[in-house]
Amino acid sequence: MKYVPIPVALLAIGRPIPVNIWSDTGQLLLRKGQPVVSEQHRDKLNAFNASSTPSDALAWQRAYERMVHEMLRDGVDVMTIADAGMPSEIREADYVVGAQLSGGWLDLQEVLRGILYQGGLAINPLGRLDSIARKLLALLEADADDSLFCLFQALADDSLGYCATHALLCGVVSALTAHKLGLDPHTRRSLVDAALTMNIAMARDQDSLARQATPLTDWQRTLIREHPERSAAILQAFGVDDPDTLDLVRWHHAPDTAEALPRNLRARKILSTADAFVAKMAARKTRSPLSPLGAAKSIYLGAEGDAAAVGAAMATAVGFYPPGTYLLLANGDTAVAVQRGTKATTPWVVAVMDKNSMPITRYQAIEAAGAETSIVAPVNFETVKLAISADKVRRARERIPRPA
Structure with missing residues (x-):
């Protein structure tokens, strides 16, 4: 039997465990329904490389991902979410293989966030990150405009x-730009892998900083400065051995450094530019x-x-007014x-x-090129207080004339 390590540090003391816990050699350490009773008990589990079966681990x-999603939906403070341990309950639906990747962009977002x-401490990260990257590229290939629309709407x-x-x-954005510049498929995939994980060492803090109304503390400045190297170290601990992905993650804030791999200079510039481009369009307190x-x-x-x-190339690939963003017409x-x-x-x-x-309420797609429909100015997300129907947008797009 193959066993998958569990995040022992995220096990709450006094709460029941929803799966059997095994050592990595197959010794039963804790039965389903029993709690971790003390810090010493948790240390003992860690010493025995506490694990679970692959199906239990993924479920x-x-x-956990569902719990975090529900807490965010209910407006729970990010710092409270950061302190939350692993859940004590697993639903039957959590055992459905591949269910988390069967949907669209918001499903990917939920899995990646977890x-x-x-x-x-992530469970089985390499296989899951590979599935996310593959699904990202498949959705992008199927409909790049819908992909941009969904993600820019989610950004707001x-x-x-x-x-x-x-x-x-x-x-x-990196994949579209790399394609525009004619980069090879391996580099495009490394860019996607790096984009997904470049901030893994500060993900919780990244969400907290997005809502912070006060200036950065010295500790936060240090975290931001050091997170590229720490993220690369986490990926290496996962087992990532692609030198290009690690190079992109390690130097995404310093793309021109002489310490990086020379062959990735353009790719690093793409990732660094995409990072800044997206960040500038995200609201802050x-x-x-x-x-x-x-x-x-x-x-x-x-x-x-x-x-x-x-x-x-990035401006051309994405557009000055990307799908999902707002503008004022003449x-x-x-x-x-x-x-x-x-x-x-x-x-x-x-x-x-x-x-x-x-x-x-009646959605009709028009080209922003005529006298009455030309663009006067972009409009920030926060000024538009409307719920946009993605399904109605897709139906409107279906009526756009196709090039001959």
Whole structure:
């Protein structure tokens, strides 16, 4: 029997364990339903490399992800979530193999968030991260505009947390930019793997910082400075041995360093630029988010050499008004971009609010290129107080004429 190590440090004292706990040699250490009774008991479990069966491990991980999702949904403080241990209950549905990856972007976000929150204690991380990366690339290949729409909409929803959405969106933006620049498939996959995990050493803190209204403390500045190396160390402990992925993670804040692998210079610039691009569009308690146009200009204008080429490719690949973001039209309507256009400045849009701030319920996709429908200015997420129907957006996109 193969056994999977469990996150012993996340076992709450006095609460029942929902699975049998075994040593890595097959000795039963704790029966299902029994509690960890003390710190010493927990230390003993750790000394025996406490493990569970693969099916129990994945179901328990799924139960943890569901618990975190429900706490975020209910508005529980991030620091409280960070202190939460492994759940004492596993539902039957948690044992359904692959259920967590059978849906769309929000399902991926939920699974990834659970792995990132557990950091070095994550259960079976390599197989799960590989499944997430494969699913990301499959969804992106199937419909890049829908992928961007879902993730940019999720970026504005702080109830979902920030760290996993940031990671997925950086992966998508990096993959699209790498494709635009003609990078090989191995490099594109390494970029996605690195984007998903580059902040694993500070994922909980990343969510907390997104809601923090006070300046950074010295400890937080140190965490931000050191997290690339710590994230790479966590990945190596997981068993990641791809030198390119580790290089990208380790140097994503210092892409030009001479210590990094020379062959990954352009890829590192892509990841570093995507990281900054997405971060600038995310709201903070201490500042308003930049519009996509403002974020695109910040990575493109003033750049030189390879940085300029990467910035231009990213702006072209994603668009100045990416799907899922908002803009004001010349006729006074507020619209959401739903599909990239033939130019970065002319996306297809759906008007969702008229000039009198009344909701528009009939979704019709139009190209933002005519006199009445040209774009006047981008609109920040926080100013649009409407729920957008993704299904209605998809139906509107189906009516967009296809190129001959």
